[in-house]
Amino acid sequence: MASVDKSIHSAASGVAAETAAKHSKPASNGLVFYSGWFCPFVARVWIALEEKGIDYEYREINPYKKEAHFLAINPKGLVPAVEHDGAAMYESLVLLEYLEETFPSTAPLFPSKNTARAHVRMHIDQVVKKIMPSFYKTLQAQQEEEQKEARKTLTAAFKEYAEAFPNSSKPFHGGDKPDAVDVALAPWACRLFLLEEHRGGPFQAAEVGEAFIKWRKAIQDWPSVKAVLSTPEKYTEVYQRYLNDEAMSEAAKATRSGGVIP
Template structure:
């Protein structure tokens, strides 16, 4: 008998499970998360990179507690409760953590105003070009749709990689740009195994960058096993997440 989706790996596994266990004590920052979610992982990476104390709370997407829905009516992870106030949306949370904890080192945005704006341009590019192409490729059910999505995904990755100053996107220092794209680097193997993708298709710059990024300690510590089992719903285009629904309808991923 098939196991219901809600019973498949309800908690983080692997290295991420160890990280979760280290963050169970009450803190000013309460991090509401879903271990499988790439949008969660980008915020989680920022918390780990900057060493900000936080309490991790897993949200069951099939049974959301009233308190979570009270602080975040959209019901989406990630969300943060900070000293009784709530915020949500992954990039807003990343920016908040940068602003609210100026003493935490390292900062993930450059100090120069122009460089910060430049970083935001490429973060926006990730959101509008790379992430949608990934989901279209993941959910494509015909050869024609998959080919179009694969071409778009490879092109988007290649254009991004051409701007990498090396070894990280802005140069020697890991930045918020790297944190934002890392979860899709981690999950790239799914479309390699199931959709005919290869890092080599996006060029040597992408392969070198992605190979380095997935080995970053903060990326490893927030990464779980069993993504393929969870993303099987996307591969069959049966997922009911907001990202999946937006991809299916041709809308903007929230």
């Protein structure tokens, strides 16, 4: 098994580098955002910060180094993490809710009605339990048959995800603009080109449904999603280790052993 190439994870590129540079100074609200430019879990939180227009200080971390100063923020050593109001917090989906509750006057990502909020959480649960495991399985599978099987499960989950949006005439779960359901999956939508290039070609409507095709285009074109994107070559570099099933991240190890993605 190849060892982790720590040099790959040095800094964001493209538009993401510009966005990070705009947030290189301490933020007016004291919020520190611990990021890894390549990480889709980070991107969820980064998109939310951008979408809501919340001030933040961007700090790039290489979570594979497990440095003591970062372990003091997140003992699991995973990005994303946030320090705010005298507390350290982590877990991307928890952070989405934290930002929503702490900055109530910013653009909402969760609906105000309790039942609608429960539906948003149920939908996100499907992203976590159905889409993410089959995404990584498709990425890491080495045998063609295994790749095809994983892709079939993934595309069925994509279809189900978009066809369950409350308003089928709108591109997003949130309607005309993304909400937390859209943000929870957006970073993986931006990495689908890797599967298309290496795991069976473009995703067609016959496979994923028209609603998913429409959603994918709309979410990739959304400004706060584009704002956190590095250049495709850099993702290809990072994900090559997943494609070779040599990645040593917690997510990759869990996928390999049939465990739960952390």
